[in-house]
Amino acid sequence: MGALSNPFDPDQTLWGGCSCGQHASQAEHDAAHRLTGAAPAPDERERLAEGRVAESAASDRAAQPADTDPDVAWTDREAVLARTVESAVLRGVFGGDASRRGFLRAVGSATALAAISQFIPLDKLKAAIVEAKGPLEKTELNIGFVPITCATPIIMASPLGFYERYGLDVEVIKTAGWAVSRDKSLAEEYDAAHMLTPMPLAITLGAGSVATPWTMPAVENINGQAITLAMKHLDRQDPSQWKGFVFGVPFEYSMHNFLLRYYVAEAGLDPDQDIQIRVVPPPEMVANLSAGNLDGYLSPDPFNQRAVYDGVGFIYKLTKEIWEGHPCCAFAASRKFIDETPNTFLALYKAILDATAYSQVHENRKEIAEAIAPRNYLNQPVTVVEQVLTGRFADGLGNVRNEPDRIDFDPFPYHSFAVWILTQMKRWGYVEGDLDYAAIAEQVYLATDAAAVMQEMGMSPPETTYKSHTIMGKTFDPAEPEAYLQSFAISRV
Amino acid sequence: MQPRMSVKAGMLSLVLLTLFLAAWHLLVLAQQGPAVEMDPEYAALMGKQATEGASALPKPAEVGAELWRHVTDPFYDAGPNDKGIGIQLAYSLFRVLTGFLLAACVAIPIGFLIGMSPIFRKALDPFIQIMKPVSPLAWMPLALYTIKDSNLSAIFVIFICSVWPMLINTAFGVASVRKEWLNVARTLEVGALRTAFRVVLPAAAPTILTGMRISIGIAWLVIVAAEMLVGGTGIGYFVWNEWNNLSITGVISGIVFIGLVGMLLDMALARASKLVAYAE
Numbered sequence A: 001m002g003a004l005s006n007p008f009d010p011d012q013t014l015w016g017g018c019s020c021g022q023h024a025s026q027a028e029h030d031a032a033h034r035l036t037g038a039a040p041a042p043d044e045r046e047r048l049a050e051g052r053v054a055e056s057a058a059s060d061r062a063a064q065p066a067d068t069d070p071d072v073a074w075t076d077r078e079a080v081l082a083r084t085v086e087s088a089v090l091r092g093v094f095g096g097d098a099s100r101r102g103f104l105r106a107v108g109s110a111t112a113l114a115a116i117s118q119f120i121p122l123d124k125l126k127a128a129i130v131e132a133k134g135p136l137e138k139t140e141l142n143i144g145f146v147p148i149t150c151a152t153p154i155i156m157a158s159p160l161g162f163y164e165r166y167g168l169d170v171e172v173i174k175t176a177g178w179a180v181s182r183d184k185s186l187a188e189e190y191d192a193a194h195m196l197t198p199m200p201l202a203i204t205l206g207a208g209s210v211a212t213p214w215t216m217p218a219v220e221n222i223n224g225q226a227i228t229l230a231m232k233h234l235d236r237q238d239p240s241q242w243k244g245f246v247f248g249v250p251f252e253y254s255m256h257n258f259l260l261r262y263y264v265a266e267a268g269l270d271p272d273q274d275i276q277i278r279v280v281p282p283p284e285m286v287a288n289l290s291a292g293n294l295d296g297y298l299s300p301d302p303f304n305q306r307a308v309y310d311g312v313g314f315i316y317k318l319t320k321e322i323w324e325g326h327p328c329c330a331f332a333a334s335r336k337f338i339d340e341t342p343n344t345f346l347a348l349y350k351a352i353l354d355a356t357a358y359s360q361v362h363e364n365r366k367e368i369a370e371a372i373a374p375r376n377y378l379n380q381p382v383t384v385v386e387q388v389l390t391g392r393f394a395d396g397l398g399n400v401r402n403e404p405d406r407i408d409f410d411p412f413p414y415h416s417f418a419v420w421i422l423t424q425m426k427r428w429g430y431v432e433g434d435l436d437y438a439a440i441a442e443q444v445y446l447a448t449d450a451a452a453v454m455q456e457m458g459m460s461p462p463e464t465t466y467k468s469h470t471i472m473g474k475t476f477d478p479a480e481p482e483a484y485l486q487s488f489a490i491s492r493v
Numbered sequence B: 001m002q003p004r005m006s007v008k009a010g011m012l013s014l015v016l017l018t019l020f021l022a023a024w025h026l027l028v029l030a031q032q033g034p035a036v037e038m039d040p041e042y043a044a045l046m047g048k049q050a051t052e053g054a055s056a057l058p059k060p061a062e063v064g065a066e067l068w069r070h071v072t073d074p075f076y077d078a079g080p081n082d083k084g085i086g087i088q089l090a091y092s093l094f095r096v097l098t099g100f101l102l103a104a105c106v107a108i109p110i111g112f113l114i115g116m117s118p119i120f121r122k123a124l125d126p127f128i129q130i131m132k133p134v135s136p137l138a139w140m141p142l143a144l145y146t147i148k149d150s151n152l153s154a155i156f157v158i159f160i161c162s163v164w165p166m167l168i169n170t171a172f173g174v175a176s177v178r179k180e181w182l183n184v185a186r187t188l189e190v191g192a193l194r195t196a197f198r199v200v201l202p203a204a205a206p207t208i209l210t211g212m213r214i215s216i217g218i219a220w221l222v223i224v225a226a227e228m229l230v231g232g233t234g235i236g237y238f239v240w241n242e243w244n245n246l247s248i249t250g251v252i253s254g255i256v257f258i259g260l261v262g263m264l265l266d267m268a269l270a271r272a273s274k275l276v277a278y279a280e
Helices: A002-008 A026-037 A041-049 A057-067 A077-094 A098-107 A109-119 A124-131 A149-156 A178-186 A198-205 A255-266 A282-291 A303-309 A335-340 A342-360 A362-372 A382-390 A415-427 A437-444 A447-456 A481-486 B002-031 B060-072 B085-116 B118-131 B136-147 B150-175 B179-187 B192-230 B235-244 B248-276
Strands: A140-145 A169-174 A192-196 A214-219 A221-223 A225-230 A246-249 A276-279 A296-300 A313-318 A329-334 A392-394 A400-402 A407-409 A469-471 A474-476
Touching (some): A140 A149, A140 A178, A149 A192, A149 A221, A149 A342, A149 A362, A149 A407, A178 A198, A178 A329, A198 A214, A198 A329, A198 A415, A214 A335, A214 A342, A214 A447, A225 A303, A246 A255, A246 A282, A255 A276, A255 A296, A282 A303, A303 A313, A303 A382, A329 A335, A335 A342, A342 A362, A382 A392, A415 A437, A415 A474, A415 A481, B002 B060, B085 B118, B085 B192, B085 B235, B085 B248, B118 B150, B136 B150, B136 B192, B150 B192, B179 B192, B192 B248
Parallel strands (some): A140 A169, A246 A276
Antiparallel strands (some): A192 A329, A214 A329, A221 A407, A225 A296, A225 A313, A392 A400, A469 A474
């Protein structure tokens, strides 16, 4: 519960004001240190004993202050007093609440403590996000989406009544592309929107737009993209033969772009020199493929399946074969929306989490496909959407493949996803200079809140917000982003 | 003689249309490839283009059926992203007319000023010359960024593209009012305001109306593109949504409706310019 206030605190600076980058100011940083030195220390040791630290970068960093704890100056009366008060408060907060303690362990107590030390003078946001007892500030919301299957939870929550269930009257509005979606979100025409997971980071950093604090409370889908090649390239399925190819991606700040770049770079091609990557709106990809303007694309579904359906391309590789469980699209909202209408946000958040959980169940996928295929939503033949969602699909080469996890839905916004994305943004020159990876990740990706809300809803969120990922056999350790970045032969760094 | 000629012209139009439709139909038939042998289980997952070798281009009859569907049910509303063609056209017309009328309110007075005063003409000329050739869509990102409302942005884009033809034509019309008429007014000691409304305006009206006619044509061209960009509602969005489904049938029916409405708008202004026309 404690860490909750951290990402929601509007006063929190982005660029970690203290030496470790976790706290808004040096004073808070010191306060956290004092705390770890006092009451929770036994808890911390217990956690270490359980060996959780090894598997969690968050805990690693959480443990750091304990290791480097500057001794509380016992001669400093104020510090002593503060510590005594704070440890009393901590006991009060955590006393007897097993689930909260579990959550605290998951996010690392240093993070949680730092946050608690700021919101103990009754932070309005804490009340809003976890308890949310107040009435909804507004019930009529506009949510933008781009018509692709990644947006399934956001879209299907409308026809299947998930928004209503939480007292919301939501209009889901189809948007021509991500640039427009971003601009309409920045213009506050949309209260929240379907975005790509790198976009909230880019918007917060001001890459490609005015820097505005943005948040990503939940991931929409994992996997669910594919590399599609034109039929004429049937016999050029080795990426080393792709020199001179023109590929389409839906947006610059997209997993599609980063995964495609990663994939060809692993095959020894420089994505900026050896191939051409063009931003093409997904609906235009199929037409461009059949017209020969594109040799292939890494795009969201249903447009991979649509190329197969129309006989113009074949599915060369599902992105789950590049990175099993990679994030793709996101449910994103501005920090302002969360701050100004916390109760509405929470209701919306729960509706999205609920819808995502429903989409996760394979038995529901057929029903969802039928609900979102009509003109009002995706505007696609039902069979195309169904093949994407159920994972039983024609691959364009004459085979019927069965990949139930072709697309999956998992709302948990791991901080490590954000760190990976930031490493790739830096790798390809989309951002420059030193990045405080963890601070940005934790500000934008609301993993700790996701864990709290999911727990409250009876779901089982993961215990850590950082984990290592394996992309094409190579391990990414979120605790060492710079070393990871330096490990690539082809990069702009 | 006159009626017989229009009958003949009408018949010629019909013949041309029939020829065009027949050629289209034959083209589609010619594109039909051979049916492909496929495992039925696999074929069930594929579209007609892949299984039957069907052409991506629809036959004229299919487009006709689609048009009929729209015409018979123009005002249905099945959610924010699926509305009947009538509603979509109404949204587009509202945007075009709002932008157009705003432009008229600005362009005609300023045009008057420029036409009456050579100094103003010289002073404003560089601005007009620079702004005039800018594609209205180039304004779109700027409008979205500053106005922060996609609907208003679309109206602004219509405004900015309609304003120049009206401004220039008004200025030209006012400047070329015959000197004799103005001299007569001056001899009769008619006041400046009265001269403007009773002499200059009627004299310049046909030129002003021509400017308005050019403007509405451009505005209707631009609204489709603007709505394709910002989406949401309107005929431009309709075409984009059909394109999103790769439905050429839907795109063609959108084109037909755009053409029809554009023609009606032009006819309305042509009718208006007849009202103010005069013979010297």
